[in-house]
Amino acid sequence: MLRATLRHRRERRAAPSRGVRALRVGVLFLALMTISAPSYAFWTQAAVAAASGTGSGSTSTLSAPTAVNASVPNGGTSVSLTWSAPTTGVSPGGYRVIRTDTATSSAVAACGTSATSPVTTTSCVDGAVPDGTYRYTVVALRSGWTATSADSNSVTVLQIIATTTALTTSASPSLVGQPVTFTATVAAASGAPSGLVAFRSGGSAISCSGGSQTLSSGVATCVTTFGSTGTRSITAVYAGSAPFAASTSSALSQVVNQQTQTITFTSSAPTSETVGGPTYAVAASATSSLPVTFTSGTSAVCSVNGSTVTFVGSGTCTVLADQAGNAAYAPATQATQSFTVAKASQAITITSAAPTNATRGGTYTVAATATSGLAVTFSSATSSVCTVSGSTVTFVGAGTCTIQADQPGNGTYAAAAQKLQSFQVVKAAQSITITSTAPTSAAAGGAIYTVTASSTSGLPVSISSGTTSVCTVSGSTVTFVGGGTCVVLADQPGDAAYAPAAQKSQSFAVTVTPTTPTMLVVVPIPGGVTATWVPVAGLTYECQVTNGASPPGATSWTACSSGVTVTGTKNGTSTFYVRSVRGGVASTPASASFSGI
Template sequence: MPSPANPQTRARRAAVSRGVRALHVCVLFVTLMAVCGSAWSSWASLGGGSGAAMTSTLAAPTGVSGTVPAGGTNVSVTWAAASTGVAAAGYVVVRTSTASGDDSPACGSSASSPVAATSCTDSSVPDGTYRYSVVAVRGGWTATSLPSAVVTVHLAVATTTTVSATPNPANVGQTVTYTATVVSASGQSTPSGAVTFRDAGSTISCASGSQTLDASGVATCRLAYASPGSHEVTAAYAASGSWAGSTSAPVVQVVTKQSQTVTFTSTAPTNATVGGPTHTVSATATSGLAVTFSSSTPAVCTVSGTTVSYVAAGTCTVSTVQSGNVTYAAAPQVSQSFTVARATQTVTFTSSAPTNATVGGPTHTVSATATSGLAVIFSSSTPAVCTVSGTTVTYVATGTCTVLADQPGNAVYEAAPQKSLSIEVAAAPTAPANLVVVPAVGTALATWTSLAGYTYECQLATGSSSPLATGWAACTSPHTFATRNGNQTFWVHGVRGGVVSAPTSRNFSG
């Protein structure tokens, strides 16, 4: 008996065979392995005896499946490795045409280049119907799976999608219509299916329109934008049936604010004067938004709310302001201009004409006020009769003295109408005439010719000297006065309008 074989390396043999029989067994093993898919042990031996050998099975893969997207030509093939027997070293994938029965290698696999994984992609498969089988291989062993369900490959027809926008640009709140048109390559029939409209990659929620292609291959999406901006819009046609999907080039939709205009509903005043009555302005905007007002001539007029006040003479320009909002752009500014006249003023004399103006007599102070509160200026229109310096009138000759009051105005007030004050200027008083002194014991009687408008003052002096500067007393003609012994002189002068005439005297002995 031969020695037993090492159990870790080979089975124990217990039979003896001739060389020819061993050759026949080997040939049968190979044939059965190819036909039945079973794995058999085989060996050649010389000598006699009997023995036993351990055998194992290479099981076929299961669950073979082939899938292909609509319109695609790449078939995804998957299977499951056998859960019993020895592990396969790799797999050969076979594609069988159901129409002709012809087999073709798939997934680029072959006996010399099997697929290691349990899935593969069979690329660029021609149109047709197929079943897929997977053969497990290990050394010279093979085990073939059951075929897959029928897989149909139908190359999709290419399409082109375009999108347009109307109107473009559009205003905020205005409805924009996006129109997508899908056409097939080579003029084949019109595609059907749905279109998705996207704004910068995000799906648009259309307010109306149909996103399903009509008989002309057209889909629409309508919506209005609530704010201004730019939108990069595309239309994506999803593959449907034999039609391949396609995405349009983007169209840039511009959304702008709505325009608005402003119109004055108030008219410009025709009687605007500095400091005069205020004026109320009003205007409306086509947007319905509130209009505010401003003055572009603040040195002439100011605006508070809708009230215009006049601060200086000139041209007042009031402008409208409507700055818009998220929907409306700012309105073009509209202006209203009008002339603001200087305020009027009047002058009133507050001093009266003197009744005793006399040439060389006391001066007179004049005064007047202007309704503007501005200072009044005085002058003489009769400089030969009187002169004016500031508010002081000096009389230089007889006649009518005319004093003028003027207020020339300023940026706010017009010049006041000139006012005048007339003063009659009399001649200087003359010395009393026809003075007679009649002495008597202890008394004397003086008489002279009295003139209207005059008053008289008298003085008794010793000797024939000149009268004293003081000591004059009021007197009238005839005038009785006490005398004393000796040489004496009676003096008298007239007073008119505060002006003293030259004195007249008579010397006598008491």
């Protein structure tokens, strides 16, 4: 900085003196303009009225920033910049940042700076930078003066980093069922790719039983086996992981060959088999570990179901063992096992369960088998209780039914011992259904009700009353004689073929309408009177006594029943009144006069 200070004198100077002063200032200005490095000058004057004076001046340099450094993360688009402020000279008022494309030498403002909008710190971030390689320079600014730094290091902005994937196999050709390891190596121009690799066979994902499909130092592996022969096209597909782009390996041809196999019987041939005797469990294994199937080479002597050998005739039994192979293994050569089966006895088993509720008129299908497989015939040993036709048993009477099962044998089997099956036959059960609907408004003395019922045996049902004070029954006619619940009973006693049926009942309510009591009889007694009448079930009664022939009082009624004795009557003529009551409704009273004694 140049400072010049003029001390002005109080007295005025002549015009020539002012010309000399102007000449001196001009010389100082020319001297400042000839300084080689960017400089900054500042001039002050204490007063402009003085005509003469003396002064002094100095200069200082605006230095450029140093150590400009640029960095960008892989795949990033924002470049971080730092630099060091000048350590000599005046301090910059700010900085302008310039980005230069190394390929085209095109330069643009960076970090949003300009000559009029500098940054005042020694770092900034240049955002949204397009792909390319760049250098940065930082320009120090102060009052129109500039000082430009040296270029920064080169930085490359690459949002997506290309990768390549290579694929190898541990064995080709391999055998069916043999573990094979595929190794995928993913490489990039810079950095180490991470993420997942998918292994595919002909475009379909391979199920890896081992290895790691996650990249580690750029390598992923897949251990798998193939269950069939053929040539497969294997690829490794890297899915990509920012900033690394996805890539797929070239197809690798994996050849898988078929294996051979042999069969070995692991069970020992029996030495004392007979027709119909215990079965033999044959066993064999193949070197492929695939299941072995068995058949009989002599079906007249033995049959095979799964691994069970059954002896059906005498002679030599030959068991055949085969393994048809699959995509991995060729068919095995057939293996055989032969042994002798001798003629044997046979036995009968009745396979149907004896009925536990056999009744006369019913049937039962009997079933039995012989170990020979020959047909079993049936007959009845108790024809008065049951008969047999083919395998159908018909129950014709009560008692013990005995069925005989026989098999006479043939050239291979001797006659079987007869088998018997016995069980009890009882009378048939029956049940009753009351088929008429109970009345809903039955009333004592009202309309009769005709009850109907049927039995499963078809035998007639008899009807009776279980509540004769409420209802009576004659044949199928129900008459209502009192109030309450009427219970109608239905019975069927059975016969020689059917057991008695369980009794059925039907219950319903019978109401009573209050009626004038009948057959009222009053008998005077000393100081009172005794009265009787015919009571009706379901009704209650109220009584009172009046003097002479006076009518009954509305509030003088007292509960009573037939045979009541009323005391405290007066000499002379009195009248006894009685009425029936139900549900708050009273009948017309009955009355009788008497003379007190």
